[in-house]
Amino acid sequence: MIEALEARGLKKAFNGVKAADDVSVVIRSGEIVSLIGANGAGKTTFVNMVTGYLKPDSGTILSQGREITGLKPREITRLGVCRSFQIPQVFNDLSLEENLLVAVNVALKGAARSHSPLRNAGNRNARQMADEILVRFKLEDYRHNRANEVSGGTRKLLDVGMATISHPRVLLLDEPTSGVASNEKFAFMDVVMNALADEEVAVMFIEHDMDIVRRYAHRVIVFHEGRVLADGATEDALNQDDVKRYVTGSAA
Amino acid sequence: MLSLQRNVALGALALTIALAVLGAFVPEWILYTCALVLAKGLVVLGLCLLLRMNLVSFGQGLYYCAGAYICGLVSQMGISDAFFLTFLAALGSAVVGLILGLFLSGYRSVFFAMFNLALSMILYGVLLKSISLGGSDGVGVAAPTYLGYAPDGEMRLYVFFVFALAVAGASSVFAFLYTKSEMGLASASVKDCEIRLEYLGLSVRYLIIFNFVIASTLAGIGGALVAMVSGHIIPELAYWTTSGEFVFITVLSGPNGILSAFGATAVFETIRLVAGQNMPNSWQMLLGSFLLLSILFMPNGISGLFRRAKAPKPDAVGEGINND
Ligand SMILES: Nc1ncnc2c1ncn2[C@@H]1O[C@H](COP(=O)(O)OP(=O)(O)OP(=O)(O)O)[C@@H](O)[C@H]1O
Ligand SMILES: [Mg+2]
Numbered sequence: 001m002i003e004a005l006e007a008r009g010l011k012k013a014f015n016g017v018k019a020a021d022d023v024s025v026v027i028r029s030g031e032i033v034s035l036i037g038a039n040g041a042g043k044t045t046f047v048n049m050v051t052g053y054l055k056p057d058s059g060t061i062l063s064q065g066r067e068i069t070g071l072k073p074r075e076i077t078r079l080g081v082c083r084s085f086q087i088p089q090v091f092n093d094l095s096l097e098e099n100l101l102v103a104v105n106v107a108l109k110g111a112a113r114s115h116s117p118l119r120n121a122g123n124r125n126a127r128q129m130a131d132e133i134l135v136r137f138k139l140e141d142y143r144h145n146r147a148n149e150v151s152g153g154t155r156k157l158l159d160v161g162m163a164t165i166s167h168p169r170v171l172l173l174d175e176p177t178s179g180v181a182s183n184e185k186f187a188f189m190d191v192v193m194n195a196l197a198d199e200e201v202a203v204m205f206i207e208h209d210m211d212i213v214r215r216y217a218h219r220v221i222v223f224h225e226g227r228v229l230a231d232g233a234t235e236d237a238l239n240q241d242d243v244k245r246y247v248t249g250s251a252a
Numbered sequence: 253m254l255s256l257q258r259n260v261a262l263g264a265l266a267l268t269i270a271l272a273v274l275g276a277f278v279p280e281w282i283l284y285t286c287a288l289v290l291a292k293g294l295v296v297l298g299l300c301l302l303l304r305m306n307l308v309s310f311g312q313g314l315y316y317c318a319g320a321y322i323c324g325l326v327s328q329m330g331i332s333d334a335f336f337l338t339f340l341a342a343l344g345s346a347v348v349g350l351i352l353g354l355f356l357s358g359y360r361s362v363f364f365a366m367f368n369l370a371l372s373m374i375l376y377g378v379l380l381k382s383i384s385l386g387g388s389d390g391v392g393v394a395a396p397t398y399l400g401y402a403p404d405g406e407m408r409l410y411v412f413f414v415f416a417l418a419v420a421g422a423s424s425v426f427a428f429l430y431t432k433s434e435m436g437l438a439s440a441s442v443k444d445c446e447i448r449l450e451y452l453g454l455s456v457r458y459l460i461i462f463n464f465v466i467a468s469t470l471a472g473i474g475g476a477l478v479a480m481v482s483g484h485i486i487p488e489l490a491y492w493t494t495s496g497e498f499v500f501i502t503v504l505s506g507p508n509g510i511l512s513a514f515g516a517t518a519v520f521e522t523i524r525l526v527a528g529q530n531m532p533n534s535w536q537m538l539l540g541s542f543l544l545l546s547i548l549f550m551p552n553g554i555s556g557l558f559r560r561a562k563a564p565k566p567d568a569v570g571e572g573i574n575n576d
Binding site: 051072073074077078082083085089090091092093094098099101102103105106107108117118119120121122126162163165166 | 435445450
């Protein structure tokens, strides 16, 4: 069986702190998984390793059966594994539309495999693709606003939108709802999930809010001190005693 | 799809012809200064492209000097065609830019600036010591010819001015289209967020090298023009004050314009000319004060003035681009 993403025995230590300690995780194509765990459990470290920002000390990472361990972020992106960031990584000085045009052009070029110093970045094709993302992520109203002028939630949407542009097979969202006002979190996740509904993409999102996890995840993976504490259908995993004790805080 | 390209090229052509006609009616010293402005403006244009990425090279004199020496030394061998010499200088400085760019692209901010400075001072030192290259006296550059046409006497400077205009015009069209292109746009976003670019699938290093090579090529072309108009090349072309001057003008220009690069060079040369004649001992002070005021009141340089004057910004990328 070729999985969208498979991590085998990942280990990573920072000065003796085990941020990943024999982590094995499988994500199947099309499923929506939530990754939860207390602060410092190693969730971001996992995403960083999978997307090539960090090299695991040991272990193997595969995507669609192809080994991607140790590749650079840009190479992994081109192989269809993309991510968003805990703190949005967008171009603050550019308008939202321009942000997406950069992303679209890079994605198009990746497809065309040619660098063109003279092809207009605002060509019709690129604009259409950027427009499509603006609409899908409900960003049309802010298209001319600079990224540093819009709300945290809007910036988050832009961040996810940029990660989606190349139609990844696996999308890792690092705390998409952090920085989003609490009464807007559901609306925010609705936008994200609707936007992704038509993509054939496996989504893994890191989340601290269990209401969100319950509502959107098919499956939950729980990290604790760099290890996988639980992995299963959402309610099953959340009802496990040690998960309640160490992570969700609703001790039995 | 191609109408932006066409419009820009036509606009540049019209401007070039207008200036060429005007040039026929001005005294020699103005023509000479204008040729100098075109040459130096090209170097500044390259620096503007780097500044868009938040990179400042304090050693752009290196590529300027390399272009000038390639032009000068080849002309010593009896080849005087301006087109060929300019092409060789462009090629040579591009190669130098590529080799050094591979190394420099790993650095940012002050390291990038200072490594460039250091490298340019090495070239300066080498040229100073090279007797075969004329040492500190430099060497003369033969009067250029144009595809077999050798203008004489009064025509010489004017024809060169037209040639320089054409070269600067073509380079400016390229630079403009480049800044509007996918790579140009991506370059402008390097300063904001390198991580995102890498995660979009782009090598930031490649992008920096690419821009660096363009900037060195432009500097080399500028150097070739300066060699031909002044008829002389000297190691000072690589000296740090030369590079500093370029940075000075680039700050005055601001990163976002094409014409502003030449405009700022013209302002600089004019101040130097006027002040140098009237207050020979304190013109540097005047230049310094001028830079101070321009940074205070025009933080984005001359190009920033025009930006703000334009519509409330939105479409900076896509102006005039809906050519369906
Ligand atoms: N680059 C790094 N250098 C040193 N230590 C690091 C680094 N990245 C992570 N760590 C450490 O590894 C552990 C796991 O961190 P990680 O960021 O993966 O946690 P997390 O689960 O994402 O937490 P949070 O919910 O707070 O985002 C922590 O102890 C952290 O201090
Ligand atoms: Mg984290």
